[in-house]
Amino acid sequence: MSYIRFIAPGVIRYTCGRYSRGDIINCENTLATDLINSGMSIDSLKDSILLLDFLAEGHDAELIAPLIDYLSTLTDRDHIRVLFNAVVDLDRLPYRARSFTTHFANQDGRFVNSGDQSSVQLERKFLCLARRPTPGRAKFVNRLLSTVSSVRASFGSGFPEWSQEFQAYLPDHTLPILIDGDARQYTHNLASDVFRTCLFNTILETSSQTDPESWRSIFLTEKTFKTFDLYQIPMWFAVPGTVDQVRQLGFDLFDDVIDHSYDTETDPTTRLDLIMDQIKQLDDRYSLDDCQQLRRNLWPRLQDNYARLDQLIQDYTTTHDRLVAELTA
DSSP states (O other), X not given: OXXXXXXXXXXXXXXXXXXXXXXXXXXXXXXXXXXXXXXXXXXXXXXXXXXXXXXXXXXXXXXXXXXXXXXXXXXXXXXXXXXXXXXXXXXXXXXXXXXXXXXXXXXXXXXXXXXXXXXOOOOEEEEEOOSSOOHHHHHHHHHHHHHOSSEEEXXXXXXXXXXXXXXXXXXXXXXXXXXXXXXXXXXXXXXXGGGGGEEEEEEEOSOOSSSTTOOOXXXXXXXXXXXXXXXXXXXXXXXXXXXXXXXXXXXXXXXXXXXXXXXXXXXXXXXXHHHHHHHHHHXXXXXXXXXXXXXXXXXXXXXXXXXXXXXHHHTHHHHXXXXXXXXXX
8 A cells, every 4th residue: 555645746645544653663664665665765755745644543743753753854844744633732843733633523434324313212321332452441341331230332342352361351241242243244333223222322432541552642533423423422431631622523512411520530540430430320310211201302412413423524525625735835
């Protein structure tokens, strides 16, 4: 695959989202390989604006610093521009950059909503999807299953061979835990109708303060956006500030139903405790019938969130093109 290409005369776009931490550290070798595969040489970079595209993952400015430093030995730093997906303090950067946090709003397409979604019959209160197993997710799923009973949860459905490594975290459950089968057999962020039968979506985002080799940035994936496609009330187990970032995108986060103050807690253990306290309170406050009535009462607001997601997706290309134009001007 060619990761480096000219997108305009004198403007090169380098798709960097696939860079792992190891690739960043060994960026000289990785860049050399990518240039060869793209039919270019290092000289191609010297007189061009170089747009580094990190939209595919949650790289932050600190993580990509080795690549920036190396590229600065090859071309003027002023020629380097960066497009982040993660939330980044752009004013503190020594290069031009933009953050585009809605990149995953339509990843692999939308859920297909057939029929009258307002009349969906709830069967469980809480949904929790963990396609990829990690220690942090294992601890969360175990706590969730131990705290409340009205749950549909998955763990390791996309990587069943990995999930066995986490058996000690979930001693009362056989892994992988599946809701609708082996997630390797379908696009992982599409939905079974069974997902819709829950009101509250406990979202295990990709970024984590504790999981090894995980992103530490605020980074929104399809897991966040799909909850609005499913007309659900969201909660997040992610890095601090994630909830605030989603709120800034214009979504109603139902603060009259859920206390999202856990989002400002910087200690991951305490934050997990706060989230579980909220889940327990919701479970105690609402029976399944109450959840059905709550969904009916909140239906106009759930529709507004769906419409907001529609708008973000409609604006995606225009916003993306505007950010690229700003960076490469």
